[in-house]
Amino acid sequence: MAILVIDDEQDIRFLIEKFLNKAGFTDLYFASSPEKAFEILGIDEYEGNSQVESSKIELILLDIMMPGTDGIEVCERINNYPEISNIPIIMVTALTDPETLERAFNAGAMDYITKPIRRVELIARASSAIKLYRERQTRIKREIELEDALHRLEETNKKLEKIATIDELTKLPNRRLLDETLKNEWKRAKRNRSFLSVIMLDIDYFKNYNDTYGHLKGDECLQMISSKLKDLMFRPGDFVARYGGEEFIVILPETNLEDALIVAERLRKGVVELQIPHVDSKISDYVTVSLGVTTIKFGDKLKDILDEKDAREEELINKFVETADEALYEAKEKGRNKVESKYFTLRA
Template sequence: MKILIVDDVESIRKLLLHILKEEGYKRLFSAQSAEEAFEILKAEEIDLILMDIMMPDLNGIEVCRIIKNDLGLTDIKVIMVTGKTDTDYLKEAFEAGAMDYIEKPINKVELLARVNSVVELIKKEQELQQTVELLEEANKELERMVSIDGLTQIANRKFFDNTLKKEWGQARRRKSKLALLMLDIDNFKDYNDTYGHQGGDECLKELAKLFERLLFRSGDLVARYGGEEFAIILPETDLKGAKEVANRVREGVEGLQLEHKASKVSDYVTVSVGVAVAEPKSKDGEKDLIEAADRALYKAKDAGRNKVKVASEIIS
């Protein structure tokens, strides 16, 4: 706990320092003017200020107001030390941000009671803040777990659905294009039959990592759509850009050279890719975009797999 004593009278400062040191407080600072106090506040994270109201340069109420408003140090607790206890004066001090006051001449028992009470409050606030931060971290982790596919560690179907809906709405407002790629691993059932389900899982994980590496923009999203099928959302992307990404992905998978003895297409794992582009105008047209990309994907399969095919229509 860091405590700052602000008083222009040296004997008062020494008395307060002595009492607080005897009580066990060690991180104590003192200032004889508002200017000195401001310098200390710039250098140290003070928790509590014992502030004399009557000072020659700026009175304690004005200093408190500057600390709270101009310096923005709203969390610092301020106890006024004063010989003036009329109601209007104290009201002004509390309005400036003070939370309590101690009368002069200083009474040791009263001083320690009020300081210890404020210190306990600060500790409880700090504990509460730590608890809030832990809960926030836990909530973030929970959100991450809910949105991530357990096997591949990329976005899952639910997160994909929510993201596509959000991107559709944004593209509609911006009057921009939105592209979607649907990818399917060729002859994946045969891959599982040949290398076992563990081998199939490893294949899915390798491809998921590759897809993430091949997306160069932070706004692009790859998700596991289901089984051996993946989806890639490309905001603000026209047909030319979507085809470039699709071909980069297809060639990237082929370039991995993951053995696939049972493939009817290649000696290695390959993917078929369907591309669809939308210029969103309708409110809920993202389902039409998925269906168009899916139809293009089946065209790629019918054409012999390991190919990229594009939907014939622009979805709106």
């Protein structure tokens, strides 16, 4: 790492070089003018068009009194570039009046050395400045590494969280995400006093399918149906998840019973249209599904009842799902490959 000396007087540059070399500082750059210094630092000629590249310079020794652009102006300009503004600048000056020194420090200088230059003072201040610079650079590097590590950890956690809420086979949300989503939609519907509908869906005679075609084909059947159900979710807020085994649940926010039945019928037909052969089905040559639908309307009276029973919210949500399951059972009892509904009721 190097030191840049900026001074228009050759004798001063020679003396500084001599003192620094004897102290072991041999990697030195010299500039006899501000323009030469800017070239070494990689500062473009015009402000705002910096072409600054990473520099190995650890310290700048800068003369205050120079013809044209003085050292304080040079210091200000250097500090306008974030890429090099952290390089410590020590002013070399014969002017020690408070006003000049205040201007220098305000411009970004960290220290000053008086002329005539004394070797011991030069080496002590230069060594101290470089030590502080290196410590600061090490700290910055560690902070960047820490931020990068934290970012990678956040990304990993997001991936793990996604994995933890997605069913591996069907790639649909799993029971964990289902429970969370249903709870949130329940609260939102209660807050907005709106409708909330749920569809429980079950593949007809799926055990027979597995027995006939094997579990690998059974997995493929689940994947095909899952993909179809997902494709048939037309609104961004509609949500389909695997409930377990061959059962699925659809959550339909702000949807009344009539519209929920339309969605359920669309899902039933969509599965039939897949035409997945099922020779051991008792109702069709193809795989079919039965569906149960339930709806709740959070009106003023019902909302007041629920507000008094917040502690039972999880129990009420479970009963809501159970009502859809009861409707599903009715669909199976009536011959399967059907949609049945049951309105969710709650007594005070």
